[in-house]
Amino acid sequence: MAKVELERMMCISCGNCIDICPDFFEFAGDGLSHLKALKNTEETEEIEVEDPSCCTQAEELCPVSIIHVYD
Numbered sequence: 001m002a003k004v005e006l007e008r009m010m011c012i013s014c015g016n017c018i019d020i021c022p023d024f025f026e027f028a029g030d031g032l033s034h035l036k037a038l039k040n041t042e043e044t045e046e047i048e049v050e051d052p053s054c055c056t057q058a059e060e061l062c063p064v065s066i067i068h069v070y071d
């Protein structure tokens with residue numbers, strides 16, 4: 001299992017994570033990125049996934065480095 005963490009309060013809404021990894025990321029109503037697997041938004045979001053797949057690419061493409069994937 002891998003852990004994906006998103007410090008969403010520092011998101012600058014560039015859209016990179018959503019473009020590269022739309023199965024995991026979306027914009028929430030406040031315009032900040034959000035992990036789709038979670039029903040409600042939180043300041044720091046965290047999910048456990050079998051396969052982080054494109055989340056690693058999102059981590060690399062996030063200009064403010066607020067996506068973290070831990071294997």
Ligand code: SF4
Nearest residue numbers: 011012014015017062
């Ligand atoms: S890549 Fe980073 S800054 Fe851009 S929308 Fe995603 S979390 Fe926000």
